[in-house]
Amino acid sequence: DGGITQSPKYLFRKEGQNVTLSCEQNLNHDAMYWYRQDPGQGLRLIYYSQIVNDFQKGDIAEGYSVSREKKESFPLTVTSAQKNPTAFYLCASSKFQTSGNTIYFGEGSWLTVV
Protein backbone atom coordinates (compact mmCIF):
# COMPACT_ATOMS: atom_id res chain seq x y z
CA ASP A 1 0.00 0.00 0.00
CA GLY A 2 1.22 3.50 -0.79
CA GLY A 3 1.25 6.11 1.90
CA ILE A 4 2.96 7.95 4.70
CA THR A 5 3.93 5.90 7.73
CA GLN A 6 4.70 7.49 11.05
CA SER A 7 6.08 5.60 14.01
CA PRO A 8 5.62 5.16 16.83
CA LYS A 9 1.98 6.18 17.17
CA TYR A 10 2.33 6.79 20.91
CA LEU A 11 5.52 7.64 22.73
CA PHE A 12 6.28 8.53 26.32
CA ARG A 13 9.58 10.06 27.36
CA LYS A 14 11.12 11.57 30.42
CA GLU A 15 11.96 15.24 30.45
CA GLY A 16 15.49 15.91 29.26
CA GLN A 17 15.64 13.02 26.81
CA ASN A 18 15.86 13.43 23.06
CA VAL A 19 13.34 11.44 21.05
CA THR A 20 13.16 10.71 17.32
CA LEU A 21 9.93 10.30 15.40
CA SER A 22 10.05 8.34 12.18
CA CYS A 23 8.35 9.28 8.92
CA GLU A 24 8.56 7.19 5.75
CA GLN A 25 6.72 7.65 2.46
CA ASN A 26 6.57 5.40 -0.60
CA LEU A 27 4.67 7.86 -2.78
CA ASN A 28 7.81 9.12 -4.55
CA HIS A 29 6.98 12.59 -3.25
CA ASP A 30 9.66 15.24 -3.42
CA ALA A 31 8.82 17.37 -0.40
CA MET A 32 8.29 16.29 3.18
CA TYR A 33 7.07 18.24 6.20
CA TRP A 34 6.68 18.08 9.95
CA TYR A 35 3.80 19.84 11.68
CA ARG A 36 2.83 20.08 15.29
CA GLN A 37 -0.85 20.15 16.27
CA ASP A 38 -1.98 21.68 19.56
CA PRO A 39 -5.59 22.25 20.64
CA GLY A 40 -6.87 25.63 19.52
CA GLN A 41 -3.71 26.42 17.55
CA GLY A 42 -4.18 24.40 14.40
CA LEU A 43 -1.11 22.99 12.69
CA ARG A 44 2.21 24.77 12.87
CA LEU A 45 5.11 24.00 10.56
CA ILE A 46 8.30 22.80 12.24
CA TYR A 47 10.58 21.89 9.31
CA TYR A 48 10.20 21.03 5.67
CA SER A 49 12.42 19.56 3.00
CA GLN A 50 12.10 19.97 -0.75
CA ILE A 51 14.96 17.70 -1.79
CA VAL A 52 17.36 15.19 -0.28
CA ASN A 53 20.07 16.65 1.95
CA ASP A 54 18.29 19.99 2.23
CA PHE A 55 15.68 21.32 4.66
CA GLN A 56 14.31 24.63 5.91
CA LYS A 57 13.00 25.84 9.24
CA GLY A 58 9.31 26.45 9.62
CA ASP A 59 7.61 28.72 12.12
CA ILE A 60 8.51 26.77 15.26
CA ALA A 61 11.84 25.01 14.57
CA GLU A 62 13.49 25.79 17.90
CA GLY A 63 14.20 22.63 19.90
CA TYR A 64 13.78 20.33 16.89
CA SER A 65 16.13 18.85 14.34
CA VAL A 66 15.63 16.88 11.12
CA SER A 67 17.58 15.06 8.44
CA ARG A 68 16.79 14.07 4.86
CA GLU A 69 19.35 11.50 3.81
CA LYS A 70 16.87 9.60 1.64
CA LYS A 71 13.91 10.78 -0.40
CA GLU A 72 11.61 8.42 1.44
CA SER A 73 12.57 9.34 4.99
CA PHE A 74 12.34 12.52 7.08
CA PRO A 75 12.88 11.78 10.80
CA LEU A 76 12.21 14.44 13.41
CA THR A 77 14.20 14.67 16.65
CA VAL A 78 12.58 16.45 19.55
CA THR A 79 15.48 17.61 21.67
CA SER A 80 15.63 18.43 25.36
CA ALA A 81 15.77 22.10 24.33
CA GLN A 82 12.14 22.02 23.22
CA LYS A 83 10.30 23.66 26.11
CA ASN A 84 6.87 22.20 25.49
CA PRO A 85 7.32 18.93 23.58
CA THR A 86 4.10 17.17 24.51
CA ALA A 87 1.98 17.35 21.35
CA PHE A 88 0.59 15.55 18.34
CA TYR A 89 3.13 15.48 15.49
CA LEU A 90 2.12 15.11 11.86
CA CYS A 91 4.36 14.22 8.96
CA ALA A 92 3.31 15.09 5.43
CA SER A 93 4.59 14.91 1.88
CA SER A 94 3.83 16.40 -1.52
CA LYS A 95 4.88 16.05 -5.13
CA PHE A 96 5.82 19.05 -7.23
CA GLN A 97 3.25 19.79 -9.92
CA THR A 98 3.00 22.81 -12.20
CA SER A 99 -0.65 23.26 -11.28
CA GLY A 100 0.05 23.28 -7.56
CA ASN A 101 1.20 21.05 -4.74
CA THR A 102 -1.16 19.00 -2.62
CA ILE A 103 0.10 17.89 0.76
CA TYR A 104 -0.92 14.54 2.20
CA PHE A 105 -0.62 13.59 5.85
CA GLY A 106 0.39 10.58 7.87
CA GLU A 107 -1.62 9.37 10.84
CA GLY A 108 0.43 11.23 13.39
CA SER A 109 2.49 10.47 16.48
CA TRP A 110 1.45 11.38 20.01
CA LEU A 111 4.41 12.39 22.15
CA THR A 112 4.01 12.77 25.89
CA VAL A 113 6.92 14.02 27.96
CA VAL A 114 6.66 13.51 31.70
Add this chain to the structure above:
Amino acid sequence: AQSVSQHNHHVILSEAASLELGCNYSYGGTVNLFWYVQYPGQHLQLLLKYFSGDPLVKGIKGFEAEFIKSKFSFNLRKPSVQWSDTAEYFCAVMAYNTDQLIFGTGTRLQVFP
Protein backbone atom coordinates in the same frame (compact mmCIF):
# COMPACT_ATOMS: atom_id res chain seq x y z
CA ALA B 1 3.96 36.53 5.73
CA GLN B 2 0.89 34.50 5.01
CA SER B 3 -1.74 33.91 7.65
CA VAL B 4 -5.08 32.14 7.71
CA SER B 5 -8.07 33.03 9.89
CA GLN B 6 -10.93 30.74 10.74
CA HIS B 7 -13.36 32.79 12.77
CA ASN B 8 -15.69 29.98 13.81
CA HIS B 9 -13.91 27.94 16.47
CA HIS B 10 -16.81 25.71 17.41
CA VAL B 11 -20.01 25.18 15.45
CA ILE B 12 -22.96 23.10 16.65
CA LEU B 13 -25.69 22.11 14.21
CA SER B 14 -28.59 19.73 13.93
CA GLU B 15 -28.69 17.22 11.09
CA ALA B 16 -30.02 18.67 7.82
CA ALA B 17 -28.95 22.19 8.75
CA SER B 18 -26.84 24.12 6.28
CA LEU B 19 -23.18 24.77 7.01
CA GLU B 20 -20.82 27.58 6.14
CA LEU B 21 -17.37 27.81 7.69
CA GLY B 22 -15.42 30.98 7.14
CA CYS B 23 -11.80 31.16 5.99
CA ASN B 24 -9.85 34.32 5.21
CA TYR B 25 -6.21 34.58 4.31
CA SER B 26 -3.69 37.34 4.03
CA TYR B 27 -1.39 37.18 1.02
CA GLY B 28 -1.35 39.46 -1.96
CA GLY B 29 -0.19 37.03 -4.61
CA THR B 30 -1.53 33.91 -6.24
CA VAL B 31 -2.50 31.19 -3.80
CA ASN B 32 -3.51 27.57 -3.70
CA LEU B 33 -6.30 26.94 -1.19
CA PHE B 34 -7.29 23.82 0.70
CA TRP B 35 -9.78 22.46 3.18
CA TYR B 36 -8.74 19.46 5.26
CA VAL B 37 -10.95 17.44 7.59
CA GLN B 38 -9.95 15.45 10.65
CA TYR B 39 -12.58 12.99 11.86
CA PRO B 40 -12.34 11.90 15.52
CA GLY B 41 -9.37 9.60 15.96
CA GLN B 42 -8.35 9.80 12.32
CA HIS B 43 -5.67 11.60 10.34
CA LEU B 44 -6.06 14.70 8.22
CA GLN B 45 -7.76 14.14 4.89
CA LEU B 46 -8.03 16.46 1.94
CA LEU B 47 -11.62 17.64 1.49
CA LEU B 48 -11.13 19.88 -1.52
CA LYS B 49 -8.64 22.23 -3.13
CA TYR B 50 -8.51 25.23 -5.43
CA PHE B 51 -5.60 25.83 -7.78
CA SER B 52 -7.12 27.81 -10.63
CA GLY B 53 -10.20 28.06 -12.86
CA ASP B 54 -13.77 27.90 -11.60
CA PRO B 55 -13.78 29.55 -8.15
CA LEU B 56 -16.54 27.21 -6.97
CA VAL B 57 -14.85 23.95 -6.05
CA LYS B 58 -16.65 20.73 -5.24
CA GLY B 59 -15.09 18.22 -2.90
CA ILE B 60 -15.94 14.91 -1.32
CA LYS B 61 -19.05 14.14 0.71
CA GLY B 62 -21.10 16.98 -0.74
CA PHE B 63 -18.82 19.80 0.41
CA GLU B 64 -18.00 22.79 -1.74
CA ALA B 65 -16.00 25.98 -1.32
CA GLU B 66 -15.98 29.28 -3.11
CA PHE B 67 -12.86 31.33 -3.70
CA ILE B 68 -13.62 35.05 -3.65
CA LYS B 69 -10.39 36.76 -4.56
CA SER B 70 -11.59 40.27 -3.71
CA LYS B 71 -12.45 39.17 -0.19
CA PHE B 72 -9.42 36.87 0.29
CA SER B 73 -11.89 34.21 1.33
CA PHE B 74 -12.41 30.50 0.74
CA ASN B 75 -15.52 29.56 2.71
CA LEU B 76 -16.62 25.94 3.03
CA ARG B 77 -20.28 25.04 2.55
CA LYS B 78 -22.59 22.07 2.71
CA PRO B 79 -26.35 22.39 2.15
CA SER B 80 -27.37 19.66 4.59
CA VAL B 81 -25.01 18.25 7.22
CA GLN B 82 -25.07 14.75 8.62
CA TRP B 83 -24.05 13.38 12.00
CA SER B 84 -21.04 11.79 10.29
CA ASP B 85 -19.73 15.27 9.38
CA THR B 86 -18.75 15.78 13.02
CA ALA B 87 -15.05 16.59 12.76
CA GLU B 88 -12.49 19.35 12.85
CA TYR B 89 -12.07 21.35 9.66
CA PHE B 90 -8.90 23.18 8.69
CA CYS B 91 -8.45 25.79 6.02
CA ALA B 92 -4.95 26.08 4.55
CA VAL B 93 -3.15 28.33 2.10
CA MET B 94 -0.03 27.85 0.03
CA ALA B 95 1.50 30.76 -1.83
CA TYR B 96 1.88 29.77 -5.47
CA ASN B 97 5.21 28.12 -6.28
CA THR B 98 6.15 27.66 -2.65
CA ASP B 99 5.96 24.57 -0.49
CA GLN B 100 4.81 26.10 2.78
CA LEU B 101 1.25 25.20 3.67
CA ILE B 102 -0.10 27.54 6.35
CA PHE B 103 -3.08 26.38 8.39
CA GLY B 104 -5.86 28.15 10.20
CA THR B 105 -6.59 27.22 13.80
CA GLY B 106 -9.42 24.92 12.83
CA THR B 107 -13.18 24.78 13.35
CA ARG B 108 -14.73 22.04 15.41
CA LEU B 109 -18.09 20.99 13.98
CA GLN B 110 -20.53 18.97 16.06
CA VAL B 111 -23.68 17.67 14.37
CA PHE B 112 -26.46 16.31 16.53
CA PRO B 113 -29.05 13.86 15.19
